[in-house]
Amino acid sequence: VWHQAQSNMEKVLTQQTFSTWIKPIRFLGTKKNTILLEVPNKFFREWITEKGYLSMIQESIHTLTDSLFVVELKLAPREPSEAKGAAAAPAETGEVAPSPEPKAESDFSSNLNPKYTFDTFVCGGSNQFAHAAAQAVANSPAGKYNPLFIYGGVGLGKTHLITAIGNHALTKNRKARVCFYTSEKFMNEMINSIRYKKMDQFRNKFRKMDILLIDDIQFIAGKEATQEEFFHTFNSLYESHKQIVLTSDKFPKEIPGLEERLRSRFEWGLIADIQPPDTETKIAILRKKAESDHISLPDDVALFLASSATSNVRELEGMLIRLGAVSSLTGKNISLDMAREVLKDIIVDKTKEITVEMIQKYVADHFGIKVSELKSDKRLKVLVVPRQIAIYLCRDLTKASYPEIGERFGGKDHSTIIHSVKKVEKLLTQDFELKSTIENLRKGLLS
Ligand code: ADP
Ligand code: MG
Numbered sequence: 001v002w003h004q005a006q007s008n009m010e011k012v013l014t015q016q017t018f019s020t021w022i023k024p025i026r027f028l029g030t031k032k033n034t035i036l037l038e039v040p041n042k043f044f045r046e047w048i049t050e051k052g053y054l055s056m057i058q059e060s061i062h063t064l065t066d067s068l069f070v071v072e073l074k075l076a077p078r079e080p081s082e083a084k085g086a087a088a089a090p091a092e093t094g095e096v097a098p099s100p101e102p103k104a105e106s107d108f109s110s111n112l113n114p115k116y117t118f119d120t121f122v123c124g125g126s127n128q129f130a131h132a133a134a135q136a137v138a139n140s141p142a143g144k145y146n147p148l149f150i151y152g153g154v155g156l157g158k159t160h161l162i163t164a165i166g167n168h169a170l171t172k173n174r175k176a177r178v179c180f181y182t183s184e185k186f187m188n189e190m191i192n193s194i195r196y197k198k199m200d201q202f203r204n205k206f207r208k209m210d211i212l213l214i215d216d217i218q219f220i221a222g223k224e225a226t227q228e229e230f231f232h233t234f235n236s237l238y239e240s241h242k243q244i245v246l247t248s249d250k251f252p253k254e255i256p257g258l259e260e261r262l263r264s265r266f267e268w269g270l271i272a273d274i275q276p277p278d279t280e281t282k283i284a285i286l287r288k289k290a291e292s293d294h295i296s297l298p299d300d301v302a303l304f305l306a307s308s309a310t311s312n313v314r315e316l317e318g319m320l321i322r323l324g325a326v327s328s329l330t331g332k333n334i335s336l337d338m339a340r341e342v343l344k345d346i347i348v349d350k351t352k353e354i355t356v357e358m359i360q361k362y363v364a365d366h367f368g369i370k371v372s373e374l375k376s377d378k379r380l381k382v383l384v385v386p387r388q389i390a391i392y393l394c395r396d397l398t399k400a401s402y403p404e405i406g407e408r409f410g411g412k413d414h415s416t417i418i419h420s421v422k423k424v425e426k427l428l429t430q431d432f433e434l435k436s437t438i439e440n441l442r443k444g445l446l447s
Contacts, residue, residue: 001069002027002035005060012328014293021053028074035061035069040076048073050314052321059322063329110170111180116163122288124281127157130272134161134245138168141176141211141243145270147234150247152274155312158247161274162213165245169211178211183219187226194225206233211243217266218248222257234265244269276311279303289317295324300439301339307443319343340396354397354445356408362445363390375410389438391417392424397445 010018024044028036037057039045048054058071118138123131130150137148148165150158166178181189193202206212212233220226237244248255251273252266277285283306290297297320305319319339326342327334364371367386374387387409394405395417402414402421409417428435 001061001064004064005057008060008329009056012294012324017293021048021051030069033069034072036072036074038074038076042075045073045075052318055318055322056325059325060329110166110178112166112170112178113163114167116160117167118164120288120292121157121160121164122281122285124277124284126275126277126281130161130274133270133272134165137243137245138165139172141169142241146238147244147246147266147269149252149266149269149271150245150274151249151251151271153249153276155314156274156276157313158274159215162215162245162247166211166213176210177208178213179209180213180215182215183217186214186230187220187223190226190229207236209237209242211245212237213245215247216249217246218250218255221255227259227262231259231262234262277313279306282306282316285313286316286320289320293321293324295320295327295334297334300336301334304336304339356394356398356400356405359390359393359397359445363393363441366441377410388420388424389441391420392438393441393445395421397442
């Protein structure tokens with residue numbers, strides 16, 4: 001089954017994605033109704049989960065086995081230190097248990113994810129400024145903007161952008177010492193260095209860098225020793241005219257527990273924000289992603305994802321990957337109906353608050369009829385169509401069952417409701433005007 005699932009996924013993913021993220025997964029065996037798979041490390045597991053490849057694997061196995069199996073990921077036993085260190089990291093408690101062994105700091109490694117480049121970053125109104133600032137810094141490090149501080153909400157592209165700076169700087173100068181760190185990794189390494197009395201080595205390493213990129217700096221807030229050490233690292237890099245780039249989910253002033261001296265330093269250079277993307281930017285991002293993953297994404301589906309969903313780009317990408325998986329596994333092209341069906345659990349949040357009454361009022365207003373007429377049994381054509389549309393939307397946007405909808409449409413039989421829904425579904429495949437009317441109503445209700 002695993003081989004079959006793998007080869008199904010190979011068909012949809014680019015060669016690079018497949019060999020990076022699917023091929024290294026090892027099949028361990030099955031236990032009851034669980035398929036055990038082994039992944040190389042914790043980073044890998046997080047990555048495939050985050051990028052939606054895990055749900056793709058699940059989906060693919062479900063299809064092959066009729067949902068008989070669930071997937072469980074195990075870490076390869078090689079790197080116990082990493083798993084432990086990372087698991088303990090994001091604590092508010094301030095201190096982190098040191099890993100059992102110091103990592104061999106043999107070679108200088110940039111830790112940059114090669115996938116995050118300026119080429120793959122879509123620039124739109126919401127991120128234009130941060131994007132321009134990042135490019136300026138990548139092209140002339142330690143120039144005008146030092147430090148560069150990028151802030152913005154979850155999944156808006158901070159990690160992508162800060163990594164792109166490093167990748168770009170390296171393409172311009174292969175010898176540049178560029179290093180990407182999350183603040184947790186900085187902290188873990190520091191704690192281990194203290195514990196194994198390698199603090200000099202730690203300091204030297206950081207102070208020799210040309211470009212230091214620290215992602216999610218807000219996590220050092222409240223951690224005294226880490227802030228102290230970072231303060232010195234910052235000063236020595238800054239004084240020797242080396243570039244520092246930081247990202248955070250908040251503006252420096254709004255990071256609770258951040259030392260004043262660090263806060264003021266973070267404001268010395270340029271602060272650039274990333275805002276949630278507007279619909280056009282979301283569509284552009286989805287298109288780009290679809291293209292690079294060879295997923296064929298119709299315009300109406302792109303619009304559906306962009307307008308009904310979150311502004312978190314990671315989630316948008318996850319939905320796209322899911323659709324791509326379903327499409328390849330079922331052999332059907334991606335369509336609006338498929339998207340609604342596949343994503344109904346994800347796009348539930350927004351639709352949750354919509355009630356049958358809201359829909360009745362909205363549809364009645366749209367057609368200029370009274371709600372009482374909409375709910376009546378009158379067979380006038382001007383009433384029948386809006387009524388069927390309203391019923392269809394109730395079924396689509398609320399959790400109400402057929403009998404519940406019937407009840408609230410003046411006590412109709414549930415078979416009448418089913419009939420209306422079916423009727424509209426059928427018409428939707430033929431009548432494009434109706435289709436666009438319903439789309440507009442849906443959009444209006446969801447916004
Ligand atoms: P953050 O660090 O702000 O939480 P990430 O940088 O991890 O967000 O972005 C989440 C996902 O969305 C990544 O896969 C990233 O490539 C993608 N992404 C975010 N913004 C853009 C954009 N403007 N263009 C292309 N991809 C983007
Ligand atoms: Mg990030």
